[in-house]
Amino acid sequence: MSGSRVVSIIIVALIHVAVGYLLISGLAISAVKEIAERVTTVDIEEEVPEPEEEPPPPPPEEITSPPPPVAPPPPINIAPAPPPIRTQANIPPPAPPALVIPPPAPPAPPPPPPSQARPARPDGQARWQRRIIENYPSRALRREIEGTVGVSVTVNAEGRVAGCRVTRSADPILDEAACDDMTRYARFEPALDAAGNPTTGSWSTNIVYQIN
Incomplete structure (x- = not known):
């Protein structure tokens, strides 16, 4: 065994001897209490509080314009009693209405002159119609063709036939002769x-072509 281990064994033995002696002598109890008080006594150090941070300054208040002054309502005078009503025995008649004379109406426009419009009229119809009948187409005579041809003519401002069309056909020979003779002989x-x-x-x- 090493020397340090022997020393530790001796120290332990001495401690046991001392404890046994204390127990025997009655001092063990007081020693145990003192040890217990020392053990249970705890030094509590007060914690120093950390300095609190200062709160930020409040935002500046917005400057608002004061509300417009409101005028107090005018006082209302309540009459204690209505004014007396005066009655008139004789009511005068109402004034006659003002006479308003309207201005004279403008003169009426003169009536339009009577219309002189009229259609074209044949001039010497019997004369030129006889010439048309006497001018019987020779080809129609040889073939003994007869019939009635209806014609409509356009009369110009000089009273002459400016155009002719057949409205009722009898035969091509008679139709052509009727328009040709109307243009040549007719006057209006x-x-x-x-x-x-x-x-x-x-x-x-209508022009009637008939062989006698």
Whole structure:
């Protein structure tokens, strides 16, 4: 065994001897209490509080314009009693209404002149119609062709036939002869407009071709 271990064994033995002696002598109890008080006594150090942070300064208050002054309502005077009503025995008649004379009406425009319009009229119809009948187409005579041809002519402002069309056909030979003879022989009084001026008009008739 090493020397340090022998020393430790001796120290332990001495401690046991001392404890046994204390127990025997009655000092062990007081020693145990003292040891217990020392053990249970705890030194509590007061913790120093850390300095608190200062709160940030409050934001600056917004400057608002003061509300407009409100005028107090005017005092209301309540009459204690209504004013007396005066009655009039004789009521005067109402004033006559003012006489308003309307201005004279403007003169009426003069009536328009009567219309002088009229259609075209044949001039010497018996004369030129006889010439048309006497001018019987020779080809129709040889073939003994008869019939009635209806024609409508356009009469110009000079009273002459400016155009002709067949409205009722009898035979091509007679139809062509009727328009040719109407253009050559027929004469008219021209149509008139509302002012009485000659104008273009129209006229219709039937030409009877008959072999005697």
